Amino acid sequence: MLDTDVRALQQAGGEAMKPTTACKGCGAPITWVKTGDGKWMPCDTDAHRVVTLEGVILDARTPHWVTCPKREDFRRAKAVQHG
Numbered sequence: 001m002l003d004t005d006v007r008a009l010q011q012a013g014g015e016a017m018k019p020t021t022a023c024k025g026c027g028a029p030i031t032w033v034k035t036g037d038g039k040w041m042p043c044d045t046d047a048h049r050v051v052t053l054e055g056v057i058l059d060a061r062t063p064h065w066v067t068c069p070k071r072e073d074f075r076r077a078k079a080v081q082h083g
């Protein structure tokens with residue numbers, strides 16, 4: 001299982017990525033991308049092309065908490081909401 005992850009990591013080239021893991025909430029495969037400030041962000045594995053507000057074209061990934069069907073669980077785990 002790990003061999004496949006390492007191969008995927010190598011194919012990603014210079015991109016700063018951890019091997020793909022499974023989301024603890026929904027079980028979907030997630031890719032870890034290192035952000036500019038050195039933090040690891042769980043993202044969906046599908047990359048897509050976006051255009052920034054300045055008109056710069058980038059390949060990007062969606063943070064997994066945007067699409068995760070269990071994202072409410074994560075939110076509840078972080079902060080208990082009233083009302």
Ligand SMILES: [Zn+2]
Nearest residue numbers: 023025026068
């Ligand atoms: Zn998930």
